[in-house]
Amino acid sequence: MSSIRLLCLGFSLLLFLHEVASIDYKEALTKSLLYFEAQRSGKLPPDQRVSWRGDSGLSDGSDAGINLVGGYYDAGDNVKFGFPMAFTMTMLAWSAVEYSDQLSAKNELTNTLEAIKWGTDYLINAHPQPDVLYGEVGDGNSDHDCWQRPEDMLTPRTTYKIDDQNPGADLAGETSAALAAASIAFQSTNPEYSSLLLDHAKQLYDFALSHPGQYQNSIQVAGQFYSSSGYQDELLWAAAWLHQATGDQTYLDYLGSSGNSGGSRSMFSWDDKFLGVQVLVSKLVLEKKAEDSGVWVQYKSEAEQFICSCVQKGSNNVKMTPGGSLWWQPWNNLQYTTSALLALSVYSNYLSASQATIQCQGGIVTPTDLITFVQSQVDYILGSNPKGTSYMVGFGSNYPQQVHHRGASIVSIKEDPSPVTCKGGFDDWFNKNAPNPNVLEGAIVGGPDENDAYSDSRSNFQQAEPAIANTAPFVGVLANLA
Numbered sequence: 001m002s003s004i005r006l007l008c009l010g011f012s013l014l015l016f017l018h019e020v021a022s023i024d025y026k027e028a029l030t031k032s033l034l035y036f037e038a039q040r041s042g043k044l045p046p047d048q049r050v051s052w053r054g055d056s057g058l059s060d061g062s063d064a065g066i067n068l069v070g071g072y073y074d075a076g077d078n079v080k081f082g083f084p085m086a087f088t089m090t091m092l093a094w095s096a097v098e099y100s101d102q103l104s105a106k107n108e109l110t111n112t113l114e115a116i117k118w119g120t121d122y123l124i125n126a127h128p129q130p131d132v133l134y135g136e137v138g139d140g141n142s143d144h145d146c147w148q149r150p151e152d153m154l155t156p157r158t159t160y161k162i163d164d165q166n167p168g169a170d171l172a173g174e175t176s177a178a179l180a181a182a183s184i185a186f187q188s189t190n191p192e193y194s195s196l197l198l199d200h201a202k203q204l205y206d207f208a209l210s211h212p213g214q215y216q217n218s219i220q221v222a223g224q225f226y227s228s229s230g231y232q233d234e235l236l237w238a239a240a241w242l243h244q245a246t247g248d249q250t251y252l253d254y255l256g257s258s259g260n261s262g263g264s265r266s267m268f269s270w271d272d273k274f275l276g277v278q279v280l281v282s283k284l285v286l287e288k289k290a291e292d293s294g295v296w297v298q299y300k301s302e303a304e305q306f307i308c309s310c311v312q313k314g315s316n317n318v319k320m321t322p323g324g325s326l327w328w329q330p331w332n333n334l335q336y337t338t339s340a341l342l343a344l345s346v347y348s349n350y351l352s353a354s355q356a357t358i359q360c361q362g363g364i365v366t367p368t369d370l371i372t373f374v375q376s377q378v379d380y381i382l383g384s385n386p387k388g389t390s391y392m393v394g395f396g397s398n399y400p401q402q403v404h405h406r407g408a409s410i411v412s413i414k415e416d417p418s419p420v421t422c423k424g425g426f427d428d429w430f431n432k433n434a435p436n437p438n439v440l441e442g443a444i445v446g447g448p449d450e451n452d453a454y455s456d457s458r459s460n461f462q463q464a465e466p467a468i469a470n471t472a473p474f475v476g477v478l479a480n481l482a
Contacts, residue, residue, distance in 0.1 A: 023382050025482040026106055028395050028442075032475050033108060035393075035442030036092075036115040038407070039468055041080060041150065042070035042122075052412035052438040056150035057157065060137045061125075064159045068137050071122030075467035076405035078150045079143050082126065082135035083215065083226045086174040087270040088468040089119040090241070091342065093181035094276075095476025098346050100185070102479040112475060113185065120182045120197060123175055130203040135171045135215060136160040140225045147406055147425030151413040154422055160219040168215025169208040173234030174273070176204035180241035198245055205238045229271055232260050237273040240280040252290070255281060261298050264305040264316070267328055268339040270469050278303035279343050279350075286354040304358045307347060310340055311373045313362030323386040323452040326377060331462045334381065334391060334447035335470045341374050342473035345480050348374070375481060381444065381474075386452045393466065394441030401435035402458040404465035408440040409458060430458055444470040 037050040041057040060080070061068030072088070074081045096103065096112050103109040126134040142155045162168035179201035186194040214231060216223035228234075236258060243251035255277070262274025281299035284290035291297075308314030310326060318340075319327045328336040348370035351357060358365040383390040383398065390396035393403055403409070410420055410429045415437075420428070436458075443466035448454040454463055 023379055023384070025378070025478050028382055028392060029106060029108055029475065029478040029482050030111075031392065031394055031442035032444075032471050032478060033111040033115055033442065035440065035466075035471050036072065036118065036468070038440055038443070039072045040070075040118060041073055041078075050441075052414065053407065054151040054413045056153065057137070060157050061134070061159055063157070064134070064161070066128055066134065066159070067125050068122070068134055068159060070118065070125070071137075072119055072468050073150060073407075076403070076461070076465045077140070077143050078148070078153050078155070078406060079138040079140050079225075080122075080136065081140075081222060081226050082123075082133070083171050083174060083222065083228065084270040084467070084469050085119060086123060086171070086178040087273075088472040089116060089123065089178035090174065090181050090237075090276075091339065091469070091472035092116045092119070092475060093178065093185045094342065094346070095473065095479060096185040097181060098349060099476045099479040102482065106479065106482050108479070113189065115475075116182050116185060117193075120179060123179060124196065124200055127175070127200050127204060131164040131207050131211070132161055133163075133168075133172055133175060133204065133207070134159055134161045135168065135219050136222055139221050141221070146422035147410075147430045148420050148422060149407050149410045149413055149425075151407075152420045160221060162215055162218045164207075164211055166218035167211035167213040168218050168231075169212045170228040170231035170234045171215035171219075172204045172208035172211070173231060173238040176201045176208060176238035177234065177241045177273070179204065180238065180245045183245050184241075201238070201242060201245070205235075205242055208235055208238065226270065232258070233262065233273040233277065236260075236262075236277040240277050244280065252284075255299075256295055261295060261302055264302050264309075266306075266318075267336045268306075268343055269336055275303060275306050275340075275343055278306070279347055282347065283350045286350050286356060303343075303347065304360070306340075307344055307358060307370070308360035308362070308365065310344060311360070311365055311369065313360035313365060315361050319450065321448065321450055321452045323380065323448075324376065325380045325385065325448065325452070327450045330449060332446035332465065332467060332470065333449075334444050335467060337377060337381070337447070338444065338470055338473045338477065341377055341477045344370050344374050345477050371480070374477060378474075378477060378481060381447070385448070387448065387454055389448075389454060391445050391447050391454075393443040393445065394439045400445050400454075400456045400464060402433075402456050402464060403436055403440050403443060403445060404458050404461045405436070405440050405443070408436045408438045411437045440466065442471060444474060446470075
């Protein structure tokens with residue numbers, strides 16, 4: 001090899017290393033929390049920082065005589081789906097519970113707690129009686145037929161609920177987990193609110209336990225968008241968080257006697273929380289608060305099998321793209337990446353605190369190994385990838401311009417208050433081959449395909465649509481790195 005070519009290769013490597021070294025995790029953390037302000041439904045507060053948004057959904061719940069104003073729009077649409085929204089709150093709360101010191105040091109703890117509270121206030125309102133939980137506002141099909149700003153929407157805002165006659169243990173269980181995790185996050189700063197969250201979490205857990213069933217059988221309109229594959233994981237997830245919040249042996253007994261620790265999982269997501277349960281139980285084992293035998297060590301072993309597979313040292317490794325990104329499936333792949341990264345980050349903490357390592361099939365993995373791997377995945381998402389594209393909108397100099405998102409893709413109502421019609425939005429904005437007029441800062445899009453390719457087009461909803469469940473776990477991951 002010629003000395004000139006060696007010199008060029010060395011220079012390229014230096015450039016790459018400089019790019020990685022100069023990634024500003026603090027800036028990414030700040031933007032990730034701004035994203036939740038852009039997704040707010042309801043009456044916006046005076047300290048709202050995302051100024052292109054306005055009030056919306058102010059009569060939500062009126063069809064049922066209940067106040068369901070607030071909460072979050074799910075993705076690029078204007079529907080409030082309770083199941084993934086609750087998971088999003090659990091992930092945000094877990095980020096705050098594990099990384100409160102780091103968030104505080106970066107002056108982002110208050111913003112994180114406000115992001116959680118915007119969601120948990122809504123979830124509390126959605127739970128007006130012990131055995132009643134509203135699980136959706138709006139209908140995916142009619143909503144997706146229109147391309148309108150939330151401030152203009154003309155689509156039906158029908159409410160849908162589960163109750164003792166129409167159960168949904170998965171929806172009730174996940175909402176219980178969210179409120180229990182949030183109760184821990186608020187324990188020191190707002191004990192009264194923390195107590196209220198815990199009361200609702202306990203009621204929802206009891207409701208879920210005594211009324212088994214999948215929620216889409218009761219809320220059928222949710223089925224084609226967020227269909228749940230089962231409810232056992234949500235019951236365990238709720239029990240794990242309630243045990244962490246209360247120390248009550250009852251919840252630990254349920255985890256020990258359920259007879260289903262989940263086995264080795266292939267992903268961690270809004271539909272599959274078994275890995276999260278396994279990680280929380282592993283913490284108890286590592287802290288010697290649960291026996292290092294029987295079902296307890298089974299939970300821990302299964303958590304570590306998933307982790308080994310992610311870091312490419314397992315018996316059934318998660319697929320990697322040629323550019324080095326974890327890859328699960330074509331539709332919104334990065335949601336699985338960010339959730340897995342939060343699990344790996346917190347597991348690294350648990351190992352460090354116990355001075356432990358993981359014995360994978362491919363060798364020993366240390367806490368430092370886990371964080372190094374997590375950082376490589378974060379760097380890929382933030383721009384250190386073959387396309388040189390940041391998949392966090394608004395971060396870096398090159399990021400998706402045509403994000404599949406109604407509000408971001410239409411001029412702000414504050415700039416042009418003329419109503420955008422249902423079909424007019426498609427003609428005037430969706431089909432416009434130009435950058436979105438509003439930058440949806442902090443949104444993480446679905447991301448590249450298995451070959452690291454990405455098409456920046458509004459119509460490419462598999463890759464170009466962000467969702468609240470994508471960014472929530474990333475908050476904790478970034479706080480740890482910042």
